[in-house]
Amino acid sequence: MTPAKKKVAGAPKEVIAKGNNEERWYQTAVFYELLIRGYFDGNGDGTGDFKGLTERLDYLKWLGVDCVWLLPFFQSPLRDGGYDISDYLSVLPEFGDLGDVVNFLDEAHRLGMKVIADFVMNHTSDQHPWFLESRQSRDNPKADWYVWNDDDQKYLDARIIFVDSEPSNWSWGPERQQYYWHRFFHHQPDLNFQNPEVQEAMLETVRFWLDMGLDGFRLDAVPYLFEKEGTNCENLPQTHEYLKRVRKEVDRLYPGRVLLAEANQWPADVVDYFGEGDECHMCFNFPLMPRMFMSLRREQRYAISEILAQTPDIPEGCQWGIFLRNHDELTLEMVTDEERDYMWAEYAKDPLMKRNIGIRRRLFPLLDNNRRAAELFHALLFSLPGSPILYYGDEIGMGDNIFLGDRDGVRTPMQWSPDRNAGFSKADFAQLYAPPIMDPVYGYEALNVEGAMRNPSSFLHWLQRMIDVRKQHPLFGLGSFEVLSAENPSVLAYIRQYKEDIVLCVNNLSRFPQPVELSLQAWAGKAPVELLGRVPFPRIGELPYLLTLGPHSFYWFQLTEHVMEQP
């Protein structure tokens, strides 16, 4: 093993003529994750809905969002935030009806935006008619649609994911006197994908939503579709086969739609979900995000750079999804034991980091409301290999309300204005699905879209500008990625390159100013031009290139042939 080898990590191989670029929009897109409930209330009932969301598409267009990712909006008893679906073909009434969905999709498409939605294949709600029927008896038409067994001693090698609330992966079904299998909550029975009828039914729902105009799915909990005795029941070959079948169907009937897999695994294992470029188009790079927080805390790059070094190349036409925060906690679960040990060793003794583990927090509170750090994090998000996914509200630096409990703390209403209910809803305050943030630092009177729009130096404007710059350089989505040697451990520097376009990114992970000498001889003669202000910097020579960076600052330099001449 030669560490000296140049690592080109995690970057898609250069796109060749096959497949047209428009169908691969997701490789350069900026994603924006939101929950309909919390975005904008169009009918004044205190809950966000499709009608309201449609009204706010102009804002997302202005920000530069290419694709909206919707958290689950299907019919559900809502015992797991809508991930417990009781009817795949209808919408939660408080969000609107199928007509509202169609209107929303049409308007998004008219503005040139795509829409993908959370989709759960692995399990349904125990209120789904399929399960209600299946549990009745051992011989009804849906009897074999779920995983039933006479005892709870099967598949014992599969770990229990929600160890705090579930004692077993099996629960008792009194009517048919058997146990049913569930990898998550007991009210979310796993579908039996061994059954061809289930496979076909799921494809049918996929077709239904793609016909409706959805541009793809974020596939929840994909590693668990199939079970097999003697295995941990994760990532089984049959699961991959089925996903390939779904992909084939998408390619055949709906080219240009995207499958984004949620497989919270190690990058080297996650790449299996890309197949040979014939499975999922995108996968999340999960370990990157907690390691960014760790690097910032440690003020040195190794937590980030070592995970990038372990991130394998991905097949052509594929892309990573990367994010700073999402609707889940800063999780240490669902990664390898080795990684968990490593993260615990680094985090668990540190009260500040420990406090943030297992609780859902938003980006700004996690960064102690440090704007410089937030800018640095977004500069990383927009320049590391992958397509960036923003979480609603983070663009205005929204806070959270951890007293709302587990998942609702980061799902408070979007703060649109300093008006009543943060401009989110015209309903009575008491009618709101959740109170907006009202504390003096993060409250909607101080932090809201309207105010941020009026202030040219707001974080929102800065972010909009960054997205705009990113879009001018497809290399951020498509280019190669090469980490540069820097003796100063607080500095993370890398080169992105796609065809003739080359960008040098230099990041200071420390809250103190730092110098760095970069050996840029391979680019000697080129002139760096800073991308945000088009400021020319001294030409690169044979000697190490010296840069000084302010606290938590970063540079994006385009390496050009010519410096702009003085008039």
Add this chain to the structure above:
Amino acid sequence: MIDIDTLTEPIREFLPKQRWYAGGAEIPDAVEIEDSETIRKEWPVLVHAVAAVGKKQVSRYQILIGLRPFGEHAQFLEGVEEGVIGPIESTEGPAYAYDALRDPELSKAFFEHIAPSLEKVEHIRAINTEQSNTSLVFDDRYIMKVYRRLMEGENPDVEITKALWDAGFTSVPEPISDWTFDRTSYAVIRGFLAGGSEGWSLALTSLRDLFGVHGNPSMAGGDFAPEAARLGEMTAEMHSKLKEAFGSREGKAGAWAQSMRDQLARLDHPDIDTAPIADTFAALERVKDAGPAIRVHGDYHLGQVMRTDLGWYVLDFEGEPARSVGERVSSTSPLKDVAGMLRSFQYASHAAMVSHEERLEGLALAWEDRNRQAFLEGYVARAHAAGLVPDAVEDFETVLKAFELDKAVYEVSYEQAYRPDWLDIPLHGIKKLTELTT
């Protein structure tokens, strides 16, 4: 092409200006070119020479001489007058001679000469931090280390790096090629640890963070302890592979104590109370079990380890520059290396207080203690399992403390001679070590 002896005089003046020259600032009383070979015959010419320096005590230095026609501009020599040897007559007309390792073209020619089978390299840069050798990095893939002061016998750096690599220890740079004749090592090419930082820089990063927050180091974001623990684990692994590759014998506490006492006797500093130091050495002599003696790194500190994306690496097995070759290759307790690293933690914690601010001393001390602890935690369990250290805790502590004090005594002499500004650090170290009762 040239009469090499005409360069004798210019080289005599050239040597004291070189960082790698160990003879001080005085122009040496005698220089003789023992051996020379023209490696490249066309312009710019490359000549390899070995110079015997000194009358009484002869040291041999390797010099790579570049020649260009008189009047030809050489950008790489701009602002580095010390790189110029001087004018010379050649059969092709007047020329000037200079240090060829400052010339990218000739450095590449030399690289290709000693490793002809490697693919062509493009970009070269020098590593500026080195004292006794010259190292060049090629394309961020290879590092060529050119030994300046030549040793009799195989250079332990070459020998040990290779032996460790062959034993399956991957925390050393991969040996790729070496240029060795008559068991003398002239140059070596290894895999370059791209993306690496010295342990020293990482330690200072951590300390700066701590000084910025003024709290308990375990609460500080820049905590170094997990790195220190992994460094300890790597160190134990290195020692067990050294034992595997070179064997071990019974440690001789008496002989170790004697050489420590000899060094202590040479120490000349009015503020040091030598009695408690001597007591520790006497205690070493009395230990029941001193643990084994093995080949060790010999000059182990934070500047000799690199953190990369693949973890910690160890470099430079040449041993302490001020010791004789015989001393450098002889076996000793692996706790000598452990002591070296622990001393380095104290150095780092003091060096981070740029102007020795008193208000930071408590923090520096807390940082040192914490990382010392973490390093030992990483080291000890593995070292015990590999039979590298005394079994009994008291013996372990006595041996370790003796080696730490021995190292600190060495540091005092070294700082007196070379860096008086740093003298406070080992003085503090000795004070702290002798105040602790065992």
